Amino acid sequence: MKNKYLLFLFFCTFIQINSNCYCQLRTIDSLRQILKNTSIADSTKAKTLIALAWEIKYDNVAETKRIAIEGVKLAKKTERLKDVATGLKILGIISDETSHYKESIDYYLKAISYFEKLKDTISISRVECNIGMLYRKMDQNREAIRFFRKCTPVFEKANFAMGINLANQNMGIAYFNLKNYDSALVYFFRSAEVLKTNNMSDPSVYGNIGNCYLMKKDFIKARKYIETCCREFISIGDSSSNFYFWKYGLANLYRDIGKTSESLKLFEESKKGFKDLGLYYSENNFNLMVHLAGTYANARDFESAYANASNALSIRDSLFNRDFSQQMNEMKEKYEADKNELSISNLNKEAQLKDAEINQQRLRQYGMAAGLLVLLILSFVLYKNFTQKKKDNKIIQHQKNVVDEKNKEITDSITYAKRIQTASLPTENYIEKTMERLKNMG
Numbered sequence: 001m002k003n004k005y006l007l008f009l010f011f012c013t014f015i016q017i018n019s020n021c022y023c024q025l026r027t028i029d030s031l032r033q034i035l036k037n038t039s040i041a042d043s044t045k046a047k048t049l050i051a052l053a054w055e056i057k058y059d060n061v062a063e064t065k066r067i068a069i070e071g072v073k074l075a076k077k078t079e080r081l082k083d084v085a086t087g088l089k090i091l092g093i094i095s096d097e098t099s100h101y102k103e104s105i106d107y108y109l110k111a112i113s114y115f116e117k118l119k120d121t122i123s124i125s126r127v128e129c130n131i132g133m134l135y136r137k138m139d140q141n142r143e144a145i146r147f148f149r150k151c152t153p154v155f156e157k158a159n160f161a162m163g164i165n166l167a168n169q170n171m172g173i174a175y176f177n178l179k180n181y182d183s184a185l186v187y188f189f190r191s192a193e194v195l196k197t198n199n200m201s202d203p204s205v206y207g208n209i210g211n212c213y214l215m216k217k218d219f220i221k222a223r224k225y226i227e228t229c230c231r232e233f234i235s236i237g238d239s240s241s242n243f244y245f246w247k248y249g250l251a252n253l254y255r256d257i258g259k260t261s262e263s264l265k266l267f268e269e270s271k272k273g274f275k276d277l278g279l280y281y282s283e284n285n286f287n288l289m290v291h292l293a294g295t296y297a298n299a300r301d302f303e304s305a306y307a308n309a310s311n312a313l314s315i316r317d318s319l320f321n322r323d324f325s326q327q328m329n330e331m332k333e334k335y336e337a338d339k340n341e342l343s344i345s346n347l348n349k350e351a352q353l354k355d356a357e358i359n360q361q362r363l364r365q366y367g368m369a370a371g372l373l374v375l376l377i378l379s380f381v382l383y384k385n386f387t388q389k390k391k392d393n394k395i396i397q398h399q400k401n402v403v404d405e406k407n408k409e410i411t412d413s414i415t416y417a418k419r420i421q422t423a424s425l426p427t428e429n430y431i432e433k434t435m436e437r438l439k440n441m442g
Contacts, residue, residue: 031051047075050071057090082118096134109131129163136173141174148170155167165202168194172185176211206226206229207230210249214226230247245284251267255295263295290309
């Protein structure tokens with residue numbers, strides 16, 4: 001009966017997963033079809049690009065980055081602040097996925113600056129929580145705690161249970177990393193209470209509580225909570241890598257309290273689980289093999305101890321080669337990125353030089369045009385002055401001619417009058433003779 005129930009649960013889960021995948025694929029196809037339309041407005045294109053980047057962010061990092069950058073650029077141009085903020089958040093997520101943590105934090109902080117303009121406090125707090133987790137990954141636990149404390153009150157005010165749980169669990173992990181196990185327990189228990197109140201499930205919180213008690217050497221409570229963690233995974237039908245990680249943790253605890261046979265059984269189950277999940281060559285399985293080899297050695301089963309130790313060495317070599325290959329690929333990607341950046345920088349410089357040259361040519365052309373215009377204006381003014389002066393000279397000459405004519409007429413009149421006067425008056429000789437004659441007569 002139990003097997004039939006589990007089979008039915010698995011079938012329902014399988015149907016749901018496939019249904020979700022189908023819906024996601026339809027959404028992605030629809031968004032790509034919209035982008036094929038070359039006549040869509042920039043605002044619509046920006047919104048579509050950001051939506052598509054969000055849908056594929058965990059599937060294709062390179063394409064997501066390209067699409068998100070283009071979307072952010074268009075969103076800024078069309079002043080779609082929410083799409084700018086979401087695009088920057090996506091860039092932060094994929095930088096986190098590729099372990100570029102500092103770059104991720106830079107993107108997240110830029111996203112926050114835009115969410116602040118929108119007064120979107122929940123989105124701000126979600127991004128702050130992401131930043132906190134990044135700092136925790138970078139082993140900067142106190143900085144991580146600072147961000148978790150900033151976002152928690154906002155989540156609590158909004159009654160956002162998932163956010164409250166996430167912030168408390170991560171704060172507990174940060175305190176655990178700082179070896180402050182009492183503070184870590186406070187936040188893990190708060191997380192467990194939030195999960196219980198909201199009918200949510202996350203078995204790992206009980207495993208974290210058990211680890212705290214293990215560090216405090218309280219093996220009874222440690223066993224209680226790690227066993228609870230494993231039972232929770234079984235009850236919800238979760239057989240993910242997290243389940244086998246905690247089962248492996250419980251195996252270590254059983255070994256430490258002397259339950260060797262139970263410990264070996266759990267180790268072997270966890271090893272098989274990692275292998276079935278395709279995680280044979282993983283760091284968790286490597287650690288498991290090392291502990292399993294030690295447990296077999298303590299049980300005097302040296303053959304099994306040697307086999308597991310050899311497997312551990314094989315996994316270690318594989319991990320080293322994989323890490324080395326990854327580092328080489330990252331260095332290659334960085335080289336290509338730097339090369340492209342340098343090429344783009346050179347192209348930008350060339351473009352700037354060409355722009356400067358064009359601007360200088362334009363300035364010269366504008367200067368020549370302005371000089372020509374001034375010359376034309378000056379020529380026009382001089383020509384106008386010349387013609388006006390010529391007109392004035394004609395007027396003056398005419399007036400002079402008129403005046404000369406009048407003067408001549410006046411002079412002629414005076415001369416004529418003088419002649420008449422001269423002709424009508426006796427001469428001085430006549431007068432003298434007349435006076436002599438009058439004297440003689442007297």
